[in-house]
């Protein structure tokens with residue numbers, strides 16, 4: 470109920486807020502296009518080219534700040550999802566941002582029908598182009614179910630992916646041994662399945678989940694109450710369980726050596742039938758962007774909260790004020 474009230478501001482027919490009848494077809498469409506379970510999406514090669522081109526536009530010798538990174542990230546997102554013709558359509562993503570701000574107020578904010586219609590018209594225009602090398606082309610070749618509403622969710626969710634990517638870079642900048650290991654994985658192959666960098670991204674989302682609250686409604690009576698009871702799973706409670714030896718440390722290896730797989734309470738991308746279908750695409754885009762940034766030099770932290778292997782990592786991380794300086 471909560472999710473529906475919030476998300477209906479910009480994606481009333483999105484898979485995440487569908488009822489039991491509408492859900493299977495929307496989920497199937499989403500999986501067909503986003504291709505979870507494939508570390509390399511069928512369009513990984515053109516996506517890697519887009520990421521390399523946009524990363525090359527970042528000033529390589531200057532200190533990197535969030536605003537600069539975020540502009541580049543959104544160019545990548547619009548190109549990957551909608552095609553290069555959408556690269557500079559900041560109006561589209563600004564409109565979505567305004568609708569999302571309303572969504573935070575859920576039922577307490579009236580719906581802006583006109584803005585939603587304008588956003589949808591603009592988005593549909595991009596999807597209709599079905600530009601080769603973009604998700605829009607895959608959509609055009611798939612049995613689409615309320616495509617603009619599904620894509621509105623994808624665009625919105627890519628915001629979290631940008632934050633996770635930038636926070637991963639901050640972790641690497643403050644953990645020299647892990648940064649060296651990540652850099653040694655980058656050999657210029659494109660597209661590449663960068664296992665260690667992907668594990669670093671998962672670690673960033675474990676430490677600072679971008680979806681810290683997973684909501685469910687029970688369908689039958691449970692120990693917590695009658696059917697229809699809302700259950701809130703607060704993931705930081707589990708991800709930072711003081712009983713875990715790695716709770717407050719940056720430890721990418723746990724995603725590679727089986728420790729994360731053994732612990733069902735680590736759910737950076739959720740779990741079960743609603744597990745994030747964008748998880749592989751996110752890890753691909755994030756790790757490829759990080760590889761592009763780290764190929765020629767490393768980074769160290771220039772400002773922001775202290776992140777260090779010597780002390781517990783903070784419970785939250787404000788990415789907006791983090792600055793990272795190139796070194797080496």
Ligand code: HEM
Nearest residue numbers: 484485623626627629630633679680738739743745746747
């Ligand atoms: C760091 C980035 C991201 C994280 C941490 C993340 C995490 C999550 C989580 C935790 C859920 C499940 C919510 C629940 O169980 O109720 C979810 C659902 C979803 N995510 Fe992501 N997500 C990310 C980015 C993306 C991206 C970029 C896309 C699309 C390209 C995407 C597509 C979706 C969709 C469609 C759902 C709804 C699935 C359903 O209801 O069946 N996500 N995501």
